[in-house]
Amino acid sequence: MNISTLDLALALPPHSLDAVLSFDQPASLDRADVLIWNPAGLYPALEAACERADPPVLGVGASEWLLATSRHWREQFKRLLAAGGTLVALVPAPRTVGVHTLQDILPYDWSDPLWPRRVRSQPIDGAALPRQAGEPFRTLFTEAARCFQPCATLAEAPGAGILEDGQGMTLASYASEPPGRLLLLPALAPDLAQDEAGAALFLQELRRCIERLGQRSGVRLAGWLDLQRGPADEQLHARRAQCLRERHALDLELQELDRAMAERDFFKQLLAGEGLGAGLAAAEVFRRKSAPVHADWVEKDLHIVELDQRNLLLKVRLADEPLDAAALRRLEEARVRVADYFSRPTSILVADCADNALPPSARAPRRHAVLEGLDDAYVLNGLHLYGWHLETPGDSPDRLLQRLMQADADLSDSLLRATLRGLTPPADA
Structure with missing residues (x-):
C-alpha cells in the first residue's frame, strides 16, 4: 500500500512513505494508494502572501494561483478515488482567506479541493470524551487515540459519522465512493512531527483500518503485460482514449461557456444586482471603455475614473441607500478629497440601481438628471449604464459625461434601447 502525504509533517524514515508532497507544488497522485492531506499546512503560506491582514485577503496574482492550484488537486483527488484509492483529510480549525474573483472577493475554505462534496467545519466546543463508532474505526480511534487532537467538528460532511464529541457533534466521517473512499479524520497531535513512535503508530493503525474496509486499492500489474494486450483489451483501451x-x-467547451456566462452575469448586476458587486460592475464598464479606474482609498463603495480633463467619482446606489443629506455630504467630502489629491476637477456620477429588484417594465420611468443638492453631480440609471456597456463602440467616457452635463434629451432613450435589445429574445426564437 503506497501512502503519500500532502502538507503533513510526520517523524518517519523516508522509506515509510511513497511521497511527501506540498500543496503549493502540484504533482501527480498516480502512484498513490492512500493520500493523507493536512489542509491546515497551507494556511501559514497563504497568510504570508496576503495583501491585507484583517480580514486576510490574497492579492490578485496569489488568488489566481491558489484557485488554479486548488483545481489541480481537486482533479488529482478525483483520479485517486476513481482508481480505488483512499483520500484521508485531517479536519482543520475553520479558517478562510479572501481571494479575488471576477465578481468579488470571496472566502476560500480548506474544503475547496473536495468540491462538489459539501464539507464545513466549525470550532469545537468542550473537551468531553468522544464517542466512537463501530469497527474498523473503533480500533483506529482506540489504538491511536494519542495521535489525534481534534480542533473542529463537522457541520456538514459526506457519508456517515464515525466519531462524535461529548455533545454529539461529528468529529470524523467516512464516505464510500466506489471504488475509492474518503475519510475525514480529526487533526493530528502536533508532536507527531517529532514523535517517530507516535507517527508510526498512526500510520500502522490507519493502514490496518483501510485494509479492513473490504475495498481493494487500485490493481497493480507488471509493465510487460501492457505489451501483450489482446484484441478485446486493445478495443477497450482505444475506446477509453x-x-x-x-x-x-x-470540458474545455464547458469552461468557455461558464466563463462567458459568468462575465455576462457580472455586468447584469447593473440591471438586477442587489449587492456591492454592482459597484464593481459599474467600475469595470468604464475600464472596458479604456478609462483608468481606481477603488477609492477611503470609501469602499466609491471608484475614481480618470478622464481626459477631469476625474469622475463613481457611486452605485443600491435599494437600501437613500440619497439624503448625509449621503450627499459624504459624496461631497469624498469629491473634495479626491480633487485635492489629484489636483483636477472632479465630477460625481451616481449609478442608480435602487430599483434592481423589479423588472424594467415595472420600474417608474427615470431619466438621467443633475443630482439636486450638489454641483457638477449627475444620476444615470443602472439600466442606462448597462446599455452604454452594450454599445460598441458607443460614446467614450468623456463624451458620456459631456452629454450628461448638457442634459442631452436623447441619451436616456438611446441607452435604454440598447439595454432592451440585449434583454429581448430575437423574434424568431
Whole structure:
C-alpha cells in the first residue's frame, strides 16, 4: 500500500512513505494508494502572501494561483478515488482567506479541493470524551487515540459519522465512493512531527483500518503485460482514449461557456444586482471603455475614473441607500478629497440601481438628471449604464459625461434601447 502525504509533517524514515508532497507544488497522485492531506499546512503560506491582514485577503496574482492550484488537486483527488484509492483529510480549525474573483472577493475554505462534496467545519466546543463508532474505526480511534487532537467538528460532511464529541457533534466521517473512499479524520497531535513512535503508530493503525474496509486499492500489474494486450483489451483501451479526448473537448467547451456566462452575469448586476458587486460592475464598464479606474482609498463603495480633463467619482446606489443629506455630504467630502489629491476637477456620477429588484417594465420611468443638492453631480440609471456597456463602440467616457452635463434629451432613450435589445429574445426564437 503506497501512502503519500500532502502538507503533513510526520517523524518517519523516508522509506515509510511513497511521497511527501506540498500543496503549493502540484504533482501527480498516480502512484498513490492512500493520500493523507493536512489542509491546515497551507494556511501559514497563504497568510504570508496576503495583501491585507484583517480580514486576510490574497492579492490578485496569489488568488489566481491558489484557485488554479486548488483545481489541480481537486482533479488529482478525483483520479485517486476513481482508481480505488483512499483520500484521508485531517479536519482543520475553520479558517478562510479572501481571494479575488471576477465578481468579488470571496472566502476560500480548506474544503475547496473536495468540491462538489459539501464539507464545513466549525470550532469545537468542550473537551468531553468522544464517542466512537463501530469497527474498523473503533480500533483506529482506540489504538491511536494519542495521535489525534481534534480542533473542529463537522457541520456538514459526506457519508456517515464515525466519531462524535461529548455533545454529539461529528468529529470524523467516512464516505464510500466506489471504488475509492474518503475519510475525514480529526487533526493530528502536533508532536507527531517529532514523535517517530507516535507517527508510526498512526500510520500502522490507519493502514490496518483501510485494509479492513473490504475495498481493494487500485490493481497493480507488471509493465510487460501492457505489451501483450489482446484484441478485446486493445478495443477497450482505444475506446477509453477516444472517450477521454471527447470529455476533454467538452470540458474545455464547458469552461468557455461558464466563463462567458459568468462575465455576462457580472455586468447584469447593473440591471438586477442587489449587492456591492454592482459597484464593481459599474467600475469595470468604464475600464472596458479604456478609462483608468481606481477603488477609492477611503470609501469602499466609491471608484475614481480618470478622464481626459477631469476625474469622475463613481457611486452605485443600491435599494437600501437613500440619497439624503448625509449621503450627499459624504459624496461631497469624498469629491473634495479626491480633487485635492489629484489636483483636477472632479465630477460625481451616481449609478442608480435602487430599483434592481423589479423588472424594467415595472420600474417608474427615470431619466438621467443633475443630482439636486450638489454641483457638477449627475444620476444615470443602472439600466442606462448597462446599455452604454452594450454599445460598441458607443460614446467614450468623456463624451458620456459631456452629454450628461448638457442634459442631452436623447441619451436616456438611446441607452435604454440598447439595454432592451440585449434583454429581448430575437423574434424568431
